[in-house]
Amino acid sequence: MIKFENISKTFESGGKTVEAIKRINLNIDAGKIYGIIGFSGAGKSTLVRCINLLERPTEGKVFLGSTELTGLSERQLRRERKKIGMIFQQFNLFSSRTVQQNVAYPLKHQGMTKKKVDERVEELLHLVGLEDKAKMYPSQLSGGQKQRVAIARALAHQPEILLSDEATSALDPQTTRSILKLLKQLNETLGITIVVITHEMQVVKEICDKVVVMENGEIVEEGEVFQVFSNPKKDITKNFVDSTSNLSKIYELMESSVSVTKLNKGECILRFKYLEKNTSEALVSQISRRFNLDVNIIFGNIELIGENPIGGLVSVVKGSKEDIEAAMDYLKSKNVGVEVILDARAS
């Protein structure tokens, strides 16, 4: 539904030229939730602001469906922009207007009767669970409630796509979860496409179908969330994966020689990780039984993305050299990645 063709955006600032995004090609499919993840300055906001042309690309074309947005007059663009809603970290509400008036604002001067506007606002407030707050002012609301008002306002024109620029970054973890849940619900009930910018891996894991990883103005990895995170290729993606997992702690423990990492002869530390979807077999007990191994799990970090487990286990494994090798081959045949982290097996 959104297509970027060779999009670049350059800023001139203080005599310097900054290439915020460089020759980006991207397709955003209808009905999905996309996460754009990257560290500060990676170009995430610029990329997303090029979707509704809040930033005009220096080069390239942006399409919404078959319409080339970059080729429209300002007047035509204003009409097309109604198909694109946006929410921000700072909510951007009018503090002197009530919740009702904030949500009604985009519906002004659209030729709608007051009754119709009131009905639509009521419907929108119901959608975000704020029916009882219509007469309140933003200062009387919590951060999460303010973001709900902003979401209701962004949905006023029944957009096809909703852009979220770090919309949960100013919220506590519990409120973040409730806003993410709301976005997911809106995606499911309205079929709206959502693009969320975030620097938090958890946000992507919780609601996104697809992920785009950015670094230095470029897309370095993209695809289905499970595919990208189960088998990250770039260091930056590995960093994001590790940021929500405790599996990399094993390296710190080995450095500080904690007793659990001191191996006896015949033992080794293995890291298993899921590489494919639909891994639902009891693999640990299987290798233990089939290959006569003792498996002592020292770290585990497995969560579900959709219905698929992602993550892995770090375990001390004891057995004969041949049996351990055979177990590793068996796991690989089941699409489980196996990495030897520390080895005290007899050679």
Ligand SMILES: Nc1ncnc2c1ncn2[C@@H]1O[C@H](COP(=O)(O)OP(=O)(O)OP(=O)(O)O)[C@@H](O)[C@H]1O
């Ligand atoms: N209006 C501007 N003028 C000059 N430089 C800009 C402007 N907007 C962005 N940049 C620069 O472009 C690069 C990308 O910025 P952008 O805000 O898109 O990154 P980001 O990944 O969204 O970062 P953050 O997570 O900190 O918001 C940065 O180097 C930034 O300083």
